[in-house]
Amino acid sequence: MKDLFSFLRRAQSYFGRFLAVKEALDTLPAGVCFFNESGFPVLCNRRMYQLVQEMTGYDLQHIDELRNALDAVPQSLHYESADERLFSARDGRVWGFSETVVTDESGADYTQVIARDITQLYALSEQAAQRNRELQEMLSQIQDAAKNVVEMTRQEEILDAKMRIHAKMGSCILYSKSYYVGGDAGDKDMLLSVWEDTLRVFDEEIGQKDDTDILEDFTRVANNCGVSVAIEGPFPTDRATANLIVSAQRECLTNLIAHARGDHMDVSISRSDGRVTAAIRNNGTPPSEPITEGGGLSSLRKKIERAGGRVTVQSRPVFILTVTLPEGEKGAESS
Amino acid sequence: MINVLVVDDERNIRKAFIADIAARPEKYRLVDAVSEASSAELYCAAGKADLIIMDINTANFDNGIDATARIKRRYPGVKIIVTTSYNDPYAMDHARRAGADSFWYKDASDVELLEVMDITAGGGSWYPENRPDVPLGLSRLSELTAAQLEVLYLLPQYFSNAAIAQQLHIAEGTVKTHIRDILTKTGCHSRAQLIALSIRSKLVIPGSEAEE
Numbered sequence: 305m306k307d308l309f310s311f312l313r314r315a316q317s318y319f320g321r322f323l324a325v326k327e328a329l330d331t332l333p334a335g336v337c338f339f340n341e342s343g344f345p346v347l348c349n350r351r352m353y354q355l356v357q358e359m360t361g362y363d364l365q366h367i368d369e370l371r372n373a374l375d376a377v378p379q380s381l382h383y384e385s386a387d388e389r390l391f392s393a394r395d396g397r398v399w400g401f402s403e404t405v406v407t408d409e410s411g412a413d414y415t416q417v418i419a420r421d422i423t424q425l426y427a428l429s430e431q432a433a434q435r436n437r438e439l440q441e442m443l444s445q446i447q448d449a450a451k452n453v454v455e456m457t458r459q460e461e462i463l464d465a466k467m468r469i470h471a472k473m474g475s476c477i478l479y480s481k482s483y484y485v486g487g488d489a490g491d492k493d494m495l496l497s498v499w500e501d502t503l504r505v506f507d508e509e510i511g512q513k514d515d516t517d518i519l520e521d522f523t524r525v526a527n528n529c530g531v532s533v534a535i536e537g538p539f540p541t542d543r544a545t546a547n548l549i550v551s552a553q554r555e556c557l558t559n560l561i562a563h564a565r566g567d568h569m570d571v572s573i574s575r576s577d578g579r580v581t582a583a584i585r586n587n588g589t590p591p592s593e594p595i596t597e598g599g600g601l602s603s604l605r606k607k608i609e610r611a612g613g614r615v616t617v618q619s620r621p622v623f624i625l626t627v628t629l630p631e632g633e634k635g636a637e638s639s
Numbered sequence: 640m641i642n643v644l645v646v647d648d649e650r651n652i653r654k655a656f657i658a659d660i661a662a663r664p665e666k667y668r669l670v671d672a673v674s675e676a677s678s679a680e681l682y683c684a685a686g687k688a689d690l691i692i693m694d695i696n697t698a699n700f701d702n703g704i705d706a707t708a709r710i711k712r713r714y715p716g717v718k719i720i721v722t723t724s725y726n727d728p729y730a731m732d733h734a735r736r737a738g739a740d741s742f743w744y745k746d747a748s749d750v751e752l753l754e755v756m757d758i759t760a761g762g763g764s765w766y767p768e769n770r771p772d773v774p775l776g777l778s779r780l781s782e783l784t785a786a787q788l789e790v791l792y793l794l795p796q797y798f799s800n801a802a803i804a805q806q807l808h809i810a811e812g813t814v815k816t817h818i819r820d821i822l823t824k825t826g827c828h829s830r831a832q833l834i835a836l837s838i839r840s841k842l843v844i845p846g847s848e849a850e851e
Contacts, residue, residue: 442831443798449838460724460746462651518675525678528671529685554677561684562713 322347335399335419338406343367346414355399355419359391367415374401390426391419398426518543518550526557530567537573540580545629548611549573549582552627555604556584564588564623581628591619641760644688645672646679646706647722648697652745656692659752667756676706683714690760692752693739695723695730704733711738718759720752725841726771728780728788740764747771773840776825780840783821790817795834795843 335352356364374389388400566588613629653672682688721734724745827833
């Protein structure tokens with residue numbers, strides 16, 4: 305009898321404390337629930353019950369029901385939290401659910417689930433995401449504007465150039481007038497030369513797009529510098545690959561003119577396994593020592609390697625610079 | 640006779656320069672008009688050019704300032720006039736550092752190119768006294784302080800305060816203050832409007848950021 309009384313006293317004390325704790329938890333603005341190791345709730349406050357009820361339509365019986373319900377809720381793309389799942393309640397408030405494991409004095413583990421009101425934080429993150437989208441759009445508009453300004457500048461330059469050419473034309477006319485009408489005994493050859501040069505400027509249509517052929521350009525420059533160039537094999541037609549090969553030719557030409565004192569360059573182009581190879585030779589004096597890569601060759605190597613290619617240099621018995629590049633989309637034209 | 644080489648990626652500009660050169664046939668002879676700065680180095684190696692009219696932005700992202708530095712290092716006797724149609728406030732400084740003998744703004748110069756060619760070919764140097772003072776919203780470029788100009792120059796390239804601060808080795812808050820002051824001076828309502836304005840005013844030469 306005494307034992308039963310003692311048991312009831314202890315029970316009353318225990319439940320009294322339990323109810324006091326439960327009551328205190330119910331006053332919290334956050335949702336709180338503790339689950340035992342089997343996943344059953346041992347202590348849950350009113351807010352958590354309300355949230356789970358709204359989420360699932362029934363009372364909380366097991367932690368997996370809560371987890372499954374949260375998994376089914378679509379999550380925000382913008383509010384990022386590593387350990388929180390979100391739930392938007394009907395009243396517009398947004399709740400963040402997190403789980404942690406707590407251990408009591410006796411060593412038993414409990415899973416503590418807390419639901420905190422993150423409505424304001426969520427709204428701010430949505431606003432920030434919206435602002436980021438706007439900034440991204442603005443940035444892309446600015447980038448477009450920057451591209452346009454290049455073309456705009458080009459057009460302005462063309463206009464300015466045309467005006468200057470017209471001014472030159474005007475000067476020619478005035479010079480002619482003074483020569484013929486004014487009886488000026490100026491230099492007739494000079495007059496003709498001025499007219500010839502001015503008219504030469506008009507020999508192509510102004511405004512036509514600048515579509516220079518880089519290989520032709522290179523060959524003309526080489527010829528003007530006293531070097532003939534022979535190309536053997538199909539030269540790549542895609543501009544990026546062609547540019548890189550011409551850069552290599554230009555590097556060789558500089559060395560040929562400045563050091564090797566030759567007057568002819570051979571470029572042999574071959575293709576295999578989706579790669580283009582250009583072997584560049586010349587008739588100049590081969591280097592007396594192995595080549596030490598300086599600024600020009602080293603920056604050429606960097607350019608070629610950035611494009612996925614490679615450069616090899618043979619110094620003797622003849623100098624050969626070989627460039628191998630992945631074949632571009634347009635491939636190569638037959639020569 | 641002075642052998643002149645023209646380097647400009649725009650065919651019509653090349654034509655205008657050719658016309659300039661043709662106006663003085665007794666003094667200047669055109670060697671060639673090329674679109675890439677690196678071709679100029681070949682002519683220099685071959686000893687074919689005495690004077691180069693060098694654009695900053697040339698074909699295939701070839702930078703005329705870099706080419707000028709290389710040419711002046713290897714062939715110091717070759718005279719170079721750097722030209723541009725941009726209002727980049729630092730272009731003249733870059734050209735001077737690269738060793739260019741003269742500098743000529745294509746659009747905003749009160750001196751004819753031929754005059755600059757004469758001065759340069761005669762062993763002299765001609766640089767405009769001031770940068771082009773372009774309008775900038777309610778203000779003008781000259782009304783910005785040196786620090787504000789630096790920030791405005793980097794704004795279209797780096798966009799954020801943090802990135803600009805890192806470039807200039809100053810505090811992010813200082814960048815913010817400069818931008819606020821520039822906005823007030825120019826009458827722009829936003830950073831984006833300011834960037835658009837600086838682009839429209841051609842303050843930054845495309846591709847020049849790579850050198851910074």
